[in-house]
Amino acid sequence: xxxxxxxxxxxxxxxxxxxxxxxxxxxxxxxxxxxxxxxxxxxxxxxxxxxxxxxxxxxxxxxxxxxxxxxxxxxxxxxxxxxxxxxxxxxxxxxxxxxxxxxxxxxxxxxxxxxxxxxxx
Amino acid sequence: xxxxxxxxxxxxxxxxxxxxxxxxxxxxxxxxxxxxxxxxxxxxxxxxxxxxxxxxxxxxxxxxxxxxxxxxxxxxxxxxxxxxxxxxxxxxxxxxxxxxxxxxxxxx
Numbered sequence: 125x126x127x128x129x130x131x132x133x134x135x136x137x138x139x140x141x142x143x144x145x146x147x148x149x150x151x152x153x154x155x156x157x158x159x160x161x162x163x164x165x166x167x168x169x170x171x172x173x174x175x176x177x178x179x180x181x182x183x184x185x186x187x188x189x190x191x192x193x194x195x196x197x198x199x200x201x202x203x204x205x206x207x208x209x210x211x212x213x214x215x216x217x218x219x220x221x222x223x224x225x226x227x228x229x230x231x232x233x234x235x236x237x238x239x240x241x242x243x244x245x
Numbered sequence: 246x247x248x249x250x251x252x253x254x255x256x257x258x259x260x261x262x263x264x265x266x267x268x269x270x271x272x273x274x275x276x277x278x279x280x281x282x283x284x285x286x287x288x289x290x291x292x293x294x295x296x297x298x299x300x301x302x303x304x305x306x307x308x309x310x311x312x313x314x315x316x317x318x319x320x321x322x323x324x325x326x327x328x329x330x331x332x333x334x335x336x337x338x339x340x341x342x343x344x345x346x347x348x349x350x351x352x353x
Contacts, residue, residue: 163282167346168344168345169288169331169344170344171333171343183340185341219287219288230293231278231294231333232280233290235289238287
Protein backbone atom coordinates (compact mmCIF):
# COMPACT_ATOMS: atom_id res chain seq x y z
CA UNK A 125 0.00 0.00 0.00
CA UNK A 126 1.27 3.46 -0.90
CA UNK A 127 1.41 5.67 2.16
CA UNK A 128 3.17 8.47 3.97
CA UNK A 129 3.62 8.39 7.71
CA UNK A 130 4.56 11.48 9.72
CA UNK A 131 6.09 11.47 13.18
CA UNK A 132 7.91 13.78 15.56
CA UNK A 133 5.14 16.13 16.59
CA UNK A 134 4.49 17.15 20.18
CA UNK A 135 4.33 19.96 22.70
CA UNK A 136 7.21 22.43 22.68
CA UNK A 137 7.82 25.78 24.35
CA UNK A 138 8.13 29.00 22.35
CA UNK A 139 11.66 29.35 21.03
CA UNK A 140 12.15 25.60 21.05
CA UNK A 141 12.88 23.16 18.26
CA UNK A 142 11.27 20.04 16.82
CA UNK A 143 12.15 17.71 13.98
CA UNK A 144 9.38 16.11 11.97
CA UNK A 145 9.87 13.01 9.84
CA UNK A 146 7.79 11.57 7.04
CA UNK A 147 8.51 8.05 5.85
CA UNK A 148 7.16 6.80 2.55
CA UNK A 149 6.30 3.22 1.68
CA UNK A 150 5.00 1.49 -1.41
CA UNK A 151 6.44 4.03 -3.87
CA UNK A 152 9.75 4.92 -5.52
CA UNK A 153 10.49 7.74 -3.12
CA UNK A 154 13.69 9.14 -4.74
CA UNK A 155 11.88 10.28 -7.91
CA UNK A 156 9.29 12.47 -6.24
CA UNK A 157 9.43 15.97 -4.82
CA UNK A 158 7.97 16.30 -1.34
CA UNK A 159 6.32 19.05 0.65
CA UNK A 160 5.17 19.95 4.14
CA UNK A 161 1.76 21.58 4.62
CA UNK A 162 0.12 22.61 7.87
CA UNK A 163 -3.51 22.95 8.91
CA UNK A 164 -4.71 25.36 11.55
CA UNK A 165 -8.39 25.71 12.46
CA UNK A 166 -8.33 29.45 11.95
CA UNK A 167 -6.17 29.71 8.86
CA UNK A 168 -6.88 26.56 6.88
CA UNK A 169 -4.16 24.88 4.85
CA UNK A 170 -0.79 26.62 4.57
CA UNK A 171 2.08 25.33 2.46
CA UNK A 172 5.27 25.33 4.53
CA UNK A 173 8.13 23.96 2.45
CA UNK A 174 9.08 21.81 -0.54
CA UNK A 175 12.11 19.87 -1.74
CA UNK A 176 12.95 18.41 -5.12
CA UNK A 177 13.47 14.68 -5.67
CA UNK A 178 17.24 14.81 -5.37
CA UNK A 179 17.18 17.41 -2.61
CA UNK A 180 19.05 19.95 -4.72
CA UNK A 181 16.42 22.69 -4.40
CA UNK A 182 14.32 23.74 -1.43
CA UNK A 183 11.49 26.22 -1.08
CA UNK A 184 9.89 27.91 1.92
CA UNK A 185 6.90 30.02 2.84
CA UNK A 186 7.84 33.48 4.04
CA UNK A 187 6.36 32.68 7.45
CA UNK A 188 8.98 29.99 8.14
CA UNK A 189 11.96 31.11 6.05
CA UNK A 190 15.10 31.24 8.17
CA UNK A 191 13.56 29.11 10.93
CA UNK A 192 12.61 25.82 9.24
CA UNK A 193 14.83 23.53 7.17
CA UNK A 194 13.55 20.79 4.88
CA UNK A 195 15.79 17.86 3.94
CA UNK A 196 15.49 14.28 2.77
CA UNK A 197 17.31 10.96 2.97
CA UNK A 198 16.41 8.97 -0.12
CA UNK A 199 18.16 5.88 1.23
CA UNK A 200 15.62 5.87 4.06
CA UNK A 201 12.58 7.05 2.03
CA UNK A 202 12.21 9.90 4.48
CA UNK A 203 11.73 13.66 4.34
CA UNK A 204 12.39 15.84 7.36
CA UNK A 205 11.35 19.26 8.64
CA UNK A 206 13.65 20.82 11.22
CA UNK A 207 11.67 23.53 13.00
CA UNK A 208 13.60 26.07 15.06
CA UNK A 209 12.63 29.23 16.95
CA UNK A 210 9.08 27.94 17.18
CA UNK A 211 6.24 30.39 17.81
CA UNK A 212 2.69 29.98 19.01
CA UNK A 213 1.48 30.62 15.48
CA UNK A 214 3.34 27.51 14.29
CA UNK A 215 0.83 25.40 16.22
CA UNK A 216 -0.85 23.21 13.62
CA UNK A 217 -1.21 19.72 12.26
CA UNK A 218 1.66 19.13 9.86
CA UNK A 219 1.21 16.94 6.79
CA UNK A 220 3.75 15.70 4.32
CA UNK A 221 2.54 15.62 0.73
CA UNK A 222 3.96 14.06 -2.40
CA UNK A 223 4.21 15.59 -5.85
CA UNK A 224 3.59 13.47 -8.96
CA UNK A 225 7.01 14.45 -10.34
CA UNK A 226 10.53 15.34 -9.28
CA UNK A 227 10.16 19.09 -9.01
CA UNK A 228 8.10 21.36 -6.80
CA UNK A 229 5.58 22.77 -9.31
CA UNK A 230 2.73 20.32 -9.69
CA UNK A 231 0.23 19.48 -6.98
CA UNK A 232 -0.07 16.99 -4.14
CA UNK A 233 -1.37 13.57 -5.12
CA UNK A 234 -0.71 11.79 -1.83
CA UNK A 235 -0.89 13.03 1.76
CA UNK A 236 0.02 11.56 5.10
CA UNK A 237 -2.28 11.58 8.12
CA UNK A 238 -0.34 14.36 9.80
CA UNK A 239 1.36 14.99 13.12
CA UNK A 240 0.29 17.60 15.66
CA UNK A 241 2.67 20.34 16.76
CA UNK A 242 1.69 22.54 19.69
CA UNK A 243 3.81 25.50 20.72
CA UNK A 244 2.87 26.72 24.18
CA UNK A 245 4.49 27.61 27.48
CA UNK B 246 -2.85 40.65 -5.10
CA UNK B 247 -1.30 37.20 -4.99
CA UNK B 248 -3.96 35.89 -2.60
CA UNK B 249 -6.84 33.54 -3.38
CA UNK B 250 -10.40 34.05 -2.19
CA UNK B 251 -13.13 31.50 -1.52
CA UNK B 252 -16.60 31.80 0.04
CA UNK B 253 -16.54 30.58 3.66
CA UNK B 254 -19.38 28.14 3.13
CA UNK B 255 -21.77 26.72 0.57
CA UNK B 256 -24.98 24.96 1.55
CA UNK B 257 -26.62 22.48 -0.79
CA UNK B 258 -29.39 19.91 -0.61
CA UNK B 259 -28.66 16.27 -1.46
CA UNK B 260 -28.94 15.64 -5.17
CA UNK B 261 -28.37 19.28 -6.06
CA UNK B 262 -25.25 20.98 -7.43
CA UNK B 263 -22.57 22.67 -5.31
CA UNK B 264 -20.46 25.37 -6.92
CA UNK B 265 -17.28 26.52 -5.16
CA UNK B 266 -15.34 29.45 -6.50
CA UNK B 267 -11.72 30.48 -6.15
CA UNK B 268 -10.78 33.99 -7.18
CA UNK B 269 -7.58 35.93 -7.54
CA UNK B 270 -5.55 38.07 -9.89
CA UNK B 271 -3.09 35.24 -10.55
CA UNK B 272 -5.68 32.57 -11.31
CA UNK B 273 -5.42 33.10 -15.03
CA UNK B 274 -1.65 32.64 -14.98
CA UNK B 275 -1.30 29.29 -13.22
CA UNK B 276 -2.93 25.88 -13.06
CA UNK B 277 -5.44 25.52 -10.22
CA UNK B 278 -5.87 22.41 -8.09
CA UNK B 279 -8.63 21.45 -5.66
CA UNK B 280 -8.54 19.36 -2.48
CA UNK B 281 -11.20 18.29 -0.04
CA UNK B 282 -10.69 17.45 3.59
CA UNK B 283 -13.20 15.71 5.80
CA UNK B 284 -12.90 16.28 9.58
CA UNK B 285 -10.07 14.28 11.09
CA UNK B 286 -8.84 13.04 7.73
CA UNK B 287 -6.02 13.95 5.40
CA UNK B 288 -6.68 16.20 2.41
CA UNK B 289 -7.50 14.47 -0.88
CA UNK B 290 -6.77 15.75 -4.39
CA UNK B 291 -10.09 16.23 -6.21
CA UNK B 292 -9.11 18.11 -9.37
CA UNK B 293 -5.72 19.10 -10.78
CA UNK B 294 -4.57 21.34 -13.62
CA UNK B 295 -7.85 23.27 -13.62
CA UNK B 296 -10.08 20.43 -14.80
CA UNK B 297 -8.39 17.02 -14.65
CA UNK B 298 -9.69 14.40 -12.26
CA UNK B 299 -7.44 11.87 -10.48
CA UNK B 300 -8.36 8.22 -10.67
CA UNK B 301 -10.85 7.34 -7.97
CA UNK B 302 -12.56 10.73 -7.92
CA UNK B 303 -16.19 10.47 -9.12
CA UNK B 304 -17.21 12.12 -12.38
CA UNK B 305 -19.59 14.25 -10.31
CA UNK B 306 -16.55 16.42 -9.52
CA UNK B 307 -15.44 18.82 -12.24
CA UNK B 308 -13.25 21.89 -12.47
CA UNK B 309 -13.20 24.89 -14.76
CA UNK B 310 -11.45 28.22 -15.03
CA UNK B 311 -11.93 31.55 -16.76
CA UNK B 312 -10.03 34.80 -16.39
CA UNK B 313 -9.50 35.29 -12.64
CA UNK B 314 -11.90 32.67 -11.34
CA UNK B 315 -11.65 28.91 -10.93
CA UNK B 316 -14.69 26.80 -10.11
CA UNK B 317 -15.18 23.37 -8.60
CA UNK B 318 -18.58 21.87 -9.33
CA UNK B 319 -20.03 18.90 -7.50
CA UNK B 320 -23.07 17.42 -9.22
CA UNK B 321 -25.65 15.24 -7.46
CA UNK B 322 -24.27 16.11 -4.05
CA UNK B 323 -24.19 13.34 -1.45
CA UNK B 324 -23.91 13.50 2.32
CA UNK B 325 -20.36 12.20 2.05
CA UNK B 326 -19.34 15.30 0.08
CA UNK B 327 -19.58 17.41 3.23
CA UNK B 328 -16.03 18.65 3.75
CA UNK B 329 -13.73 21.65 3.51
CA UNK B 330 -12.61 22.40 -0.05
CA UNK B 331 -9.39 24.26 -0.84
CA UNK B 332 -8.05 25.64 -4.09
CA UNK B 333 -4.30 25.84 -4.65
CA UNK B 334 -1.74 26.92 -7.21
CA UNK B 335 2.03 27.14 -7.62
CA UNK B 336 3.09 30.77 -8.01
CA UNK B 337 6.26 30.42 -10.05
CA UNK B 338 6.87 34.15 -9.80
CA UNK B 339 7.49 33.80 -6.06
CA UNK B 340 8.29 30.05 -5.91
CA UNK B 341 5.55 29.38 -3.38
CA UNK B 342 2.37 27.33 -3.22
CA UNK B 343 -0.73 29.36 -2.38
CA UNK B 344 -3.90 27.91 -0.87
CA UNK B 345 -7.28 29.54 -0.78
CA UNK B 346 -8.84 29.97 2.68
CA UNK B 347 -11.22 27.07 2.15
CA UNK B 348 -14.96 26.59 1.67
CA UNK B 349 -17.05 24.41 3.95
CA UNK B 350 -19.63 22.50 1.95
CA UNK B 351 -22.69 21.82 4.09
CA UNK B 352 -25.11 19.18 2.90
CA UNK B 353 -28.56 20.06 4.20
